[in-house]
Amino acid sequence: MQPLVQHLLLSFPLLPQQEFRYIFPKKVRIFEYYTVAGGSKRIFTDQDALKEYGTQHILDPESYSYSNLFINGVLQPSSNYSVQKGLLIINTEDIPLEKSPVILQMIKVI
Numbered sequence: 001m002q003p004l005v006q007h008l009l010l011s012f013p014l015l016p017q018q019e020f021r022y023i024f025p026k027k028v029r030i031f032e033y034y035t036v037a038g039g040s041k042r043i044f045t046d047q048d049a050l051k052e053y054g055t056q057h058i059l060d061p062e063s064y065s066y067s068n069l070f071i072n073g074v075l076q077p078s079s080n081y082s083v084q085k086g087l088l089i090i091n092t093e094d095i096p097l098e099k100s101p102v103i104l105q106m107i108k109v110i
Helices: none
Strands: 002-009 010-015 028-036 041-046 068-073 073-075 081-084 088-092 103-109
Touching: none
Parallel strands: none
Antiparallel strands: 002 010, 028 103, 041 088, 068 073, 068 103, 081 088
């Protein structure tokens, strides 16, 4: 049974002291590459990027921490694609359907 601390008419249990450590979140930079599949290819380059979203590049994988690929809004397993500087390669038998949005998200933890 825990010892009690008497305070006027109330009794409070004595709690063990705990040490709290704060871990501050790291800074993150997110880079994105947007394109639309043409229905006939599985290799995308910087030149395929949608111009409406400004200048976009497929970065060298050594320059960021991890990446996510979304095809038609569905997150793809990392085994389904590979990235090289300026190139996004789809490794599956199927190619993305025509007019499917392709979004490569590159995340750098600083």
